[in-house]
Amino acid sequence: MLPIAIDAMGGDRGPAEIVAGARRAAAELGVPLLLVGRPEELGDTGGIEVLPATEVIEMTDDVASGVRRKKDASVVRAAEAVRDGRASAMVSAGNTGAAMGSALLRMGRLPGVTRPAIATPLPVPGSTPTVLLDAGANAECTAEMLVQFAQMGAAFAAGRYGIEHPRTGLLSIGEEAGKGTGVVKEANAALQKAEVWAGSGGTFVGNVEGRDLLTDRVDVVVTDGFTGNVVLKTLEGAMTFMRDAIFKVMMSTPEAIEASQVLVPLLMPLVREMDPDSYGGALLLGVDGVCIISHGASSADAVFNAVGVAKDMVDGGLVDRLRQSVKV
């Protein structure tokens, strides 16, 4: 297996955290890695090869001009390594826009894909995750783009989670086909056609609603990048809110503190399962290569998990599955 290129300069916590995650991944997953960044800032890589890159696209940089002007940026070099056959996948925890832009400009799109989409797996305890896409790459989408997202989402869920016929839903404001915006209605009509699903193995369950996301009703939920991103952040906010509110109650009286000592350890698996760091980040689907976009605040754990996802994507031939799914 070709090494997985890791943008070592991305991430709010700095290179040390990324390198720590990479070292753990190299040791435990046995995958070859390639750390891309300023060698002098990486510290001891534990023998992991370094691909030098002198520039960094910061979280605050303008994405479009950053990717074009900073040709020696770590994230750009990571994408190039995939394009040039030097790496099998890229992982970045930096500026999401820069990772998308680099992957798109350096790897290019798969044939038939109008725009790549960000797919985010939402954890559903006791079941496979629900894949939400587009989680933010394209604020405005045509019905045609939504159809491609549905195809790619189904192909991804099939390959990554072994779901034979992923149930794919279109996010709307009612289950009836006539509910939603003009674009959503048009997409609904197009997704009813059997030929749309020939390449991915997915099935269309019609419109779904926000309340279906964390359930086993559906495997893939398709929406535009504006709605998808708002939904994702709403879920994050709701989880944080509930966690904090419950914690406050647990600390409110001596009896509650005592009772919590029994319950908190039992609640930890749920807390861990719902932690964005544990599910390995989002994926950019539709580019000609594997691109994993980890949370900006990524911990070493998140980097470790992202490498795991990248490895699975490569091993499972995900890019070929995606190519097949949107075949024109």
Place this chain on the structure above:
Amino acid sequence: MLPIAIDAMGGDRGPAEIVAGARRAAAELGVPLLLVGRPEELGDTGGIEVLPATEVIEMTDDVASGVRRKKDASVVRAAEAVRDGRASAMVSAGNTGAAMGSALLRMGRLPGVTRPAIATPLPVPGSTPTVLLDAGANAECTAEMLVQFAQMGAAFAAGRYGIEHPRTGLLSIGEEAGKGTGVVKEANAALQKAEVWAGSGGTFVGNVEGRDLLTDRVDVVVTDGFTGNVVLKTLEGAMTFMRDAIFKVMMSTPEAIEASQVLVPLLMPLVREMDPDSYGGALLLGVDGVCIISHGASSADAVFNAVGVAKDMVDGGLVDRLRQSVKV
């Protein structure tokens, strides 16, 4: 005070539940009420006056034709009672579209309002609710409509919660003014202008994100009815998910069950505060009258709370505040 008209035929649980809530409201809130529906199906109204209406718009009815064809529908008659000065407000727990349509067709719009919007208060423990609008009336919105929603939302928050200068945010996928769809960017630019806020007393805090909804960062969040409805149902789904997941853990071992006996009573205020039935339903803002739309699965409690909100709206002169807020 003129009576508050209650659509007695709306709601999944049937007229008995509505009448029960109405009787409690009459007794405890001391407001005059008017139950609208089929007298023979209402049972003992405890002396509350009945306005006979022979038809019902069902949950499954097509809204547009239902409101036009069923001229003697309870929800239509309730809206007419407000228009004709026989009632001060209407409350419906039936088909949301039918309530909106009846209010719009019978009461008409306030001057300067392109389309009314549904405002839903989201509970924020320890603070005033966050008012989310449009929560589903208009799947597609222009920037001009979003500006009107912002004005009406601020006027509502000021009048209902006594917030002097409601902080109003525009829901988007990043805090920077340049983030979002074309319509959102246009609305952001328009909302920066001071004159927009002259009539409502609101202030613009710029773009906000999904994670801000359940916090004290903002008092009013404006978005199109597609995104707003998806967000609302996502929140409902997340709350249900968390409640069920935590309950499962609490019942998982004998020790957990024992510990829960201490914690559950302490958690109940939070559970009650987050229950949609307790915050009195949504409001249709922008029609020339008070229209409260309660949850379809409304309990007697929800009807009671909805009457309380209607009373506050009438007492607080909300319609005049709204009229002032969008003054052209």
